Amino acid sequence: MNNTPNHGQPPKSPSPAASTASTAPPTSTAVARHAGVSRATVSYVLNGLAAGRVSAATQDKVRAAAEELGYVPHAAARSLRSGSSGIVLIAVPADTVPAFGPLFASFLAGFQTELQSYGYTGVLHGASTGTSALETARTWAELRPAVVMALFGSPLTEQSVALLRRAGTSAVLSYGPPPAPGAHGIAMDHEEAGAVAAAHLLSAGRRAIGVVTPTEPGLEMFSGPRLAGVRAAAAAFPGARVEPLPLDHTEESAAELASRWGRLGLDSTFAYNDEYAMLLMRALQDAGVDIPGETAVVGADDLLLGRLLRPRLTSVRLELPTPAEVAALVDRLIREPETEPVVHFGSSARIVERESSR
Amino acid sequence: MNNTPNHGQPPKSPSPAASTASTAPPTSTAVARHAGVSRATVSYVLNGLAAGRVSAATQDKVRAAAEELGYVPHAAARSLRSGSSGIVLIAVPADTVPAFGPLFASFLAGFQTELQSYGYTGVLHGASTGTSALETARTWAELRPAVVMALFGSPLTEQSVALLRRAGTSAVLSYGPPPAPGAHGIAMDHEEAGAVAAAHLLSAGRRAIGVVTPTEPGLEMFSGPRLAGVRAAAAAFPGARVEPLPLDHTEESAAELASRWGRLGLDSTFAYNDEYAMLLMRALQDAGVDIPGETAVVGADDLLLGRLLRPRLTSVRLELPTPAEVAALVDRLIREPETEPVVHFGSSARIVERESSR
DNA sequence: TTGAAAGCGATACCAC
DNA sequence: GTGGTATCGCTTTCAA
Numbered sequence: 001m002n003n004t005p006n007h008g009q010p011p012k013s014p015s016p017a018a019s020t021a022s023t024a025p026p027t028s029t030a031v032a033r034h035a036g037v038s039r040a041t042v043s044y045v046l047n048g049l050a051a052g053r054v055s056a057a058t059q060d061k062v063r064a065a066a067e068e069l070g071y072v073p074h075a076a077a078r079s080l081r082s083g084s085s086g087i088v089l090i091a092v093p094a095d096t097v098p099a100f101g102p103l104f105a106s107f108l109a110g111f112q113t114e115l116q117s118y119g120y121t122g123v124l125h126g127a128s129t130g131t132s133a134l135e136t137a138r139t140w141a142e143l144r145p146a147v148v149m150a151l152f153g154s155p156l157t158e159q160s161v162a163l164l165r166r167a168g169t170s171a172v173l174s175y176g177p178p179p180a181p182g183a184h185g186i187a188m189d190h191e192e193a194g195a196v197a198a199a200h201l202l203s204a205g206r207r208a209i210g211v212v213t214p215t216e217p218g219l220e221m222f223s224g225p226r227l228a229g230v231r232a233a234a235a236a237f238p239g240a241r242v243e244p245l246p247l248d249h250t251e252e253s254a255a256e257l258a259s260r261w262g263r264l265g266l267d268s269t270f271a272y273n274d275e276y277a278m279l280l281m282r283a284l285q286d287a288g289v290d291i292p293g294e295t296a297v298v299g300a301d302d303l304l305l306g307r308l309l310r311p312r313l314t315s316v317r318l319e320l321p322t323p324a325e326v327a328a329l330v331d332r333l334i335r336e337p338e339t340e341p342v343v344h345f346g347s348s349a350r351i352v353e354r355e356s357s358r
Numbered sequence: 359m360n361n362t363p364n365h366g367q368p369p370k371s372p373s374p375a376a377s378t379a380s381t382a383p384p385t386s387t388a389v390a391r392h393a394g395v396s397r398a399t400v401s402y403v404l405n406g407l408a409a410g411r412v413s414a415a416t417q418d419k420v421r422a423a424a425e426e427l428g429y430v431p432h433a434a435a436r437s438l439r440s441g442s443s444g445i446v447l448i449a450v451p452a453d454t455v456p457a458f459g460p461l462f463a464s465f466l467a468g469f470q471t472e473l474q475s476y477g478y479t480g481v482l483h484g485a486s487t488g489t490s491a492l493e494t495a496r497t498w499a500e501l502r503p504a505v506v507m508a509l510f511g512s513p514l515t516e517q518s519v520a521l522l523r524r525a526g527t528s529a530v531l532s533y534g535p536p537p538a539p540g541a542h543g544i545a546m547d548h549e550e551a552g553a554v555a556a557a558h559l560l561s562a563g564r565r566a567i568g569v570v571t572p573t574e575p576g577l578e579m580f581s582g583p584r585l586a587g588v589r590a591a592a593a594a595f596p597g598a599r600v601e602p603l604p605l606d607h608t609e610e611s612a613a614e615l616a617s618r619w620g621r622l623g624l625d626s627t628f629a630y631n632d633e634y635a636m637l638l639m640r641a642l643q644d645a646g647v648d649i650p651g652e653t654a655v656v657g658a659d660d661l662l663l664g665r666l667l668r669p670r671l672t673s674v675r676l677e678l679p680t681p682a683e684v685a686a687l688v689d690r691l692i693r694e695p696e697t698e699p700v701v702h703f704g705s706s707a708r709i710v711e712r713e714s715s716r
Numbered sequence: 717t718t719g720a721a722a723g724c725g726a727t728a729c730c731a732c
Numbered sequence: 733g734t735g736g737t738a739t740c741g742c743t744t745t746c747a748a
Contacts, residue, residue, distance in 0.1 A: 439728090
């Protein structure tokens with residue numbers, strides 16, 4: 001990989017041919033010349049600040065010229081001048097992305113649209129977790145984003161938050177895990193998810209609960225608290241036992257786990273999500289374990305998937321904050337950058353009971 | 359929604375408090391002052407062009423000052439000056455995103471990392487399909503991206519490609535569908551996928567093939583060609599019949615389809631992907647249809663899911679171009695912007711035979 | 717009603 | 733070895 005310290009600049013082109021087909025991109029100066037007015041006038045007209053300043057005839061001339069030349073303002077120049085980029089940087093840990101479900105994808109889609117309606121430019125940035133938090137923050141800071149929203153496992157430390165804030169970022173918002181010092185947070189209460197699942201199993205008389213913890217990197221921050229939630233709930237029941245069950249996202253891993261199921265002596269499981277639940281359930285069924293008779297299974301996320309399984313899958317549903325709510329929060333943080341960092345609890349968990357845990 | 363013509367600027371803050379905690383973000387001027395040198399010197403040192411120009415002692419001073427102040431270069435300023443942003447804009451149709459599988463998510467993750475290693479900044483932009491192609495292109499063009507890679511259903515027309523090119527974009531690359539005039543393309547051969555599936559079913563003696571076509575918006579561009587591929591393959595077999603089967607991504611829709619399965623008289627199905635295959639298979643099994651006895655089922659994408667079903671799911675696997683290949687292509691297009699638009703066929707399909715079609 | 721001009725931050729040529 | 737300084741495209745104040 002080329003890693004010359006060229007600060008993110010692309011390698012210089014060997015052939016300095018004009019960057020595009022014919023001419024250089026039209027600037028506001030070109031529009032002004034074309035319309036026979038000054039650049040100032042162009043700016044007023046095109047930004048809707050022309051009321052009572054520029055005659056209607058002139059406005060038409062300007063707009064026609066812009067249209068004809070295919071003029072598009074230069075965001076970098078504007079942001080340089082105005083001092084703010086209007087960029088909301090949504091950081092996604094690149095190597096965890098595949099593990100996120102459709103639930104999350106649809107949140108993102110709505111969120112981006114929502115931001116646009118506020119006039120911000122939502123920009124997704126896949127952070128490769130190979131690099132340090134500070135280095136990653138530097139990359140982000142170069143864009144001078146109004147807000148950085150760090151999703152899930154995106155690296156974020158006190159230092160990197162500080163760096164971003166010095167670079168003019170109004171707020172850093174951690175979505176998922178508890179925020180680093182200085183950052184706001186939208187926390188999902190994974191402990192509660194675990195607790196809800198455990199409460200359900202315990203009240204059904206189960207006492208030996210396995211908790212599937214994915215070995216995929218970047219997911220510990222969810223599975224950890226969930227496990228803790230299960231443990232907390234179990235602590236209230238004398239004789240209850242909790243067993244972590246590391247599991248790869250592969251058939252082999254599930255088969256291996258199922259093969260030693262008897263020795264584990266578990267009467268119930270809380271899987272990381274519905275997909276892992278399916279993976280485990282299949283392996284258990286293939287190994288002759290009766291579900292829910294011998295072992296109850298509870299998934300999470302309440303995907304369509306779970307309803308297609310037999311027995312149908314009981315699932316814990318985490319209610320996420322809506323895109324509109326989050327966008328409104330982002331807008332507020334931009335307008336009031338000095339707001340004390342605070343954690344907004346964004347979710348509540350409830351159980352969707354089906355056959356796999358009866 | 360606020361849609362005042364303010365060209366993407368965020369609403370002005372009512373409280374013009376300093377944008378960040380304490381001071382304004384440090385500039386190269388600040389670093390220069392702090393180090394007791396000129397801005398020019400700072401620029402040389404920080405960009406690694408100081409060899410034989412600046413003394414080692416001075417270089418150290420500069421770097422120390424930059425470090426201490428937490429200096430981060432301003433991408434907008436740099437891009438303004440240098441005339442190129444190094445941004446590779448990856449456009450994703452926002453409302454289709456949830457329908458993409460893990461396959462694609464992992465491609466994206468790798469691609470972003472790959473771009474980074476070339477020195478480009480990969481930026482994902484969720485295009486809300488509510489807006490016109492031209493308007494969307496304008497939004498993109500404001501960022502002056504080096505390349506726009508439009509995924510799947512992102513709106514792209516001859517006009518919008520032209521607009522982007524006038525704005526200095528080296529190349530527009532359409533990933534998935536056949537490119538608009540002026541754009542390069544990485545096409546996935548969905549017809550081949552359909553043909554491969556059909557060939558498999560036909561050679562197993564099946565003659566009445568149902569083809570599941572999702573009703574979700576934005577997916578026709580895949581399902582259409584696949585259906586066409588099936589039809590083409592079937593045309594070679596006298597007596598073969600092909601039946602499109604519209605299906606929502608819901609249990610109800612699948613149940614409804616299953617309820618009239620007898621009347622359809624089909625002995626096989628090619629589903630849009632493994633998830634739709636699972637949906638249909640479940641409904642058919644619930645309706646008492648034997649798989650593969652009465653009806654063979656073939657999915658697509660070869661997800662883990664398919665191996666967990668009973669019977670195990672036969673699937674068509676589309677080999678996508680690797681992130682590295684695509685990144686290399688992007689790099690080439692940036693360095694040689696005048697390359698004639700061309701379509702790169704990026705995929706080949708093969709069948710993974712399992713129990714559901716035996 | 718319009719225009720001249722300053723300046724946002726970084727780069728690189730040219731002179732010292 | 734180092735430092736002025738013009739320049740990228742755009743916004744906005746002030747003057748005409």
